[in-house]
Amino acid sequence: MKYVIAVIQPDRLEDVLEKLTESEIHLVTVTNVMGRGRQQGVAEVYRSHKEAGSLLKKVKLEIAVNDIFVESAIAAIQNGAHTGQIGDGKIFILDLPECIRIRTGERGSEAIG
Numbered sequence: 001m002k003y004v005i006a007v008i009q010p011d012r013l014e015d016v017l018e019k020l021t022e023s024e025i026h027l028v029t030v031t032n033v034m035g036r037g038r039q040q041g042v043a044e045v046y047r048s049h050k051e052a053g054s055l056l057k058k059v060k061l062e063i064a065v066n067d068i069f070v071e072s073a074i075a076a077i078q079n080g081a082h083t084g085q086i087g088d089g090k091i092f093i094l095d096l097p098e099c100i101r102i103r104t105g106e107r108g109s110e111a112i113g
């Protein structure tokens with residue numbers, strides 16, 4: 001299992017969610033966050049409202065998937081979030097040792113989707 005974390009532009013969220021749905025990826029956590037990339041918020045200010053400390057408003061998606069869904073999750077996020085401009089965002093892939101559905105006690109692949 002993998003834990004896919006993506007930080008994207010807020011205005012790309014709807015498209016990314018649509019692409020994920022088309023890829024049969026429905027379970028997702030979305031958080032409003034602030035962040036800065038390698039331009040440290042400076043050159044990107046025309047795209048997003050700038051916050052304190054060079055931070056810009058971003059959206060973070062977290063998706064736990066079985067290994068076979070990793071590449072389609074990446075493709076969906078990239079297709080939905082890519083504009084070619086700086087600040088399009090980044091995707092991080094982490095190994096995920098365990099997942100437990102609290103209601104049933106299921107674990108692993110049974111619990112993840």
Ligand SMILES: Nc1ncnc2c1ncn2[C@@H]1O[C@H](COP(=O)(O)OP(=O)(O)OP(=O)(O)O)[C@@H](O)[C@H]1O
Binds near residue numbers: 034
């Ligand atoms: N190495 C990192 N560690 C933690 N968060 C990061 C990292 N890189 C990017 N982020 C997060 O992703 C957001 C978007 O990053 P961004 O797309 O600006 O990356 P970048 O490396 O500056 O690439 P680009 O040159 O395309 O802008 C940042 O505002 C930050 O929240």
Ligand SMILES: [Mg+2]
Binds near residue numbers: 086
């Ligand atoms: Mg950047």
